[in-house]
Amino acid sequence: MAASSASEYIKHHLGNLTYGQLPAGYERSCHGHEETLSDATWTFACNAQEASDMGFAAIHVDSMAWSGGLGILMCLLFWLMARKASAGTPSGMLNFVEMIIEFVDSQVRDSFHGKSKLIAPLSLVIFCWVFLMNLMDLIPVDVVPMTFQWIMTTFFGWTAHEAYFRIVPTTDPNITLSMSICVFFLVIFYSIKVKGVGGFLGELSFKPFEAGSTVGKILLLPINLMLETISLLSKPVSLGLRLFGNMYAGEFVFILVAGMMGTWQAIAAWPWAVFHILVITLQAFIFMVLTIVYLSMAVEEH
């Protein structure tokens, strides 16, 4: 086992494989020897401190690879089924894909009353992709990271402690916030598209407190603007953090159980995993529904 104590074990499991730039003059202790960097260097962070010192110029390779890989898998499956789709009798996997698509379609029709070619496929991608990423939570916590650790220590000369690896992308706030920020931009785009720049700004400025006279409007403007801006900005933040928080907490329990019980973790992890099936589906569903709701709010007049 890589970590000597439970707390280190947990910390190690919560670290991402980070590739980024370390500034010149940075003192690091890596791969068993110490050095001072003469130039700014792009490299893998070998501990949590380095990862945070890299600042924004860093990327979580594990999160990116797993989210991208799962997304590509999903698109590939959908694409194969889309080529097979016809008005005839569907079979096997196509049935399943059609079921998902009809489900997403009914959700979109229920909530979103505008016309858009984007919303339905967007919801489909969000639901399925988030679900797949969440699903990685059900793989026993040590299986993939230990394999990765073994490969890196055996073939690349890393020490075990430096090999960070997380396979659940949605436990990385970057991933969830990135998606919610994309949704946020779409909300703003649709608001402006439907209501115009004036309408959008007007909604921010003259609601929720309305006044009949011009003077009243100007007086109420600061408080309106503040309230509306906060409510607008809270949408992507709550959307991203809700998913992140749920998945992070879930994974944390798995790690805790694994850290305490070692080989016997299945006894406690199995019931939690069964319960977690509900959570991962629900969170994917909530992310999708809230996206649809936010976008339908954007295109509808209040």
Add this chain to the structure above:
Amino acid sequence: MNINATLIGQAIWFILFVAFCMKFVWPPISRALDERKQKIAEGLSAADRAERDLELAQEKASANLKDAKDKAAEIIEQANKRANQIVEEAKDQARVEGERLIAKAQSEIDQEINRAREELRKEVSALALSGAEQVLAREVNRDSHKQLLDDLAAQL
């Protein structure tokens, strides 16, 4: 839990996947679903139509059957009537023929009787004449009493 460029990387993935699904996944599948919906609706209405057609055909068939039965009954009735008629006619003919035969026989009998009577009369008159001849042989001149004898013979 550092916020870093992963934010941008994930956004790129996201946009790529959404664009892909928007272009290559959603339209063909939803089109196929719509087409199938329409096909099923058409199939159902065709089934309804067929059911209605069947009902009509059954109605027509039972009407035809009823017609045929009525006609058959009519024909049988007519045949019975005709048979009765024929029997009656035959009876009538037979009666007429019988009566005719009877009448004919009767007339023949009558003729026979008359002829027999005639012959008998002649024989009796001849017999009486010969008797009278013998009785009156000497006294009566046949020629002078011929008138008297003829009247006698006529009275027999």
